[in-house]
Amino acid sequence: MPESINGAVDQPLVPPRHIAIIMDGNGRWATKRGLPRTAGHKAGAETFRRIATYCKNIGVKYLTVYAFSTENWKRSEMEVSAIMALLKRYLLEAVDTMEKDHIRLHFFGDMTPIAPDLRALARETDEITEHLSKDDFQANVCLNYGGRDEILRAARRFATDCAAGKKRPEELDDALFSSYLDSAGIPDPELIIRPSGEQRLSNFLLWQCAYSEFYYTDTLWPDFDEAELDRAIAAYQQRDRRFGGVKK
Incomplete structure (x- = not known):
């Protein structure tokens, strides 16, 4: 684990339990180099592997990454196919190494819209995960994901349970609604990182980010490295998180 913030021995770098990253800038990184998107x-997939390993090694418990949004289907068929092929390769490796x-x-x-072979691989990784300790590092991959869509799907599931007599509308509170989300059972991210210079959420973890701290960097995702993550954690560590209260 890194020993300090900016080399200061009196401030050890303590990572948050849950980090979320919007992996942005892959296309611009390629364009700058005269390469196809x-x-x-x-290159971004390799960065994810490296950063996930680093997060595990420094004690982060959860890493959530925005891999493919509900809006990304608007991209060219070639680009979408390439992203899905990379994901399939990653899952095939994961099945062997998890x-x-x-x-x-x-x-x-x-x-639902994901190709059957990818869905089957995702189910296989879920089955492997079920047999691993809950204390192990967990990577959450957001695939065909949108924050609004997640909330709508959760609301529909709750409404279905109400119609079936399993739940009552008056029971609904933050904790119960959270149990219907894709992130059920996972703590909200303390830190959300967005590379590439953009400063917006882009429909990412809208419910879960209520009290998250945000870190923006101009670094494009393929160039994002362990030192950049250390800087993000150091910046987070210096924030005064009050959760709506006042500073004492």
């Missing part, structure tokens, strides 16, 4: 996604590396894998999002 697909090359940027490939148990050995003690890495749990979970998906957020509506998997």
Whole structure:
């Protein structure tokens, strides 16, 4: 684990329990180098592997990444196919290494439009995850995900349970509604990171980010490295999180 903030020995770097990242800038990274956008996604996938390993090693418990949004289907068929091919390759590797590396894998999002072979691989990783310790590091991959869509799907599930007599509308509170979300049972992220210079949420974890701290950097995702993550954690560590209260 990094020993300090900016080398200061009196301030040890303590990572948050849950970090979420909007993996942005793959296309621009490729364009700057005269490469096809697909090359940027490939480089971004390697960055994800490296950062996930680093998060596990420094004691982060959950890493949630925005891999493919509900809006990303608007991109070219070639680009979408390339992203899905990269995801399939990652899942095939994960199936072989999850148990050995003690890495749990979970998906957020509506998997209905996803190709059957990818859905089958996702189910296989879910089954492996069920057999791993809940104390192990967990990566959450947001696939065909949108924050509004997640909230709508949760509301529909709750309404269905009410219609079936399993729940009553007056029972609904924050905790109960959270149990219907894709992130059920997972603590909200303390820190959300967005590379690439953009400063917006882009429909990411809208319910869960209520009290998250945000860190923006101009670094494009393929260039995002361990030192950049250290800077994000250091910035987070210096925030005064009051959750709506006042500073004492």
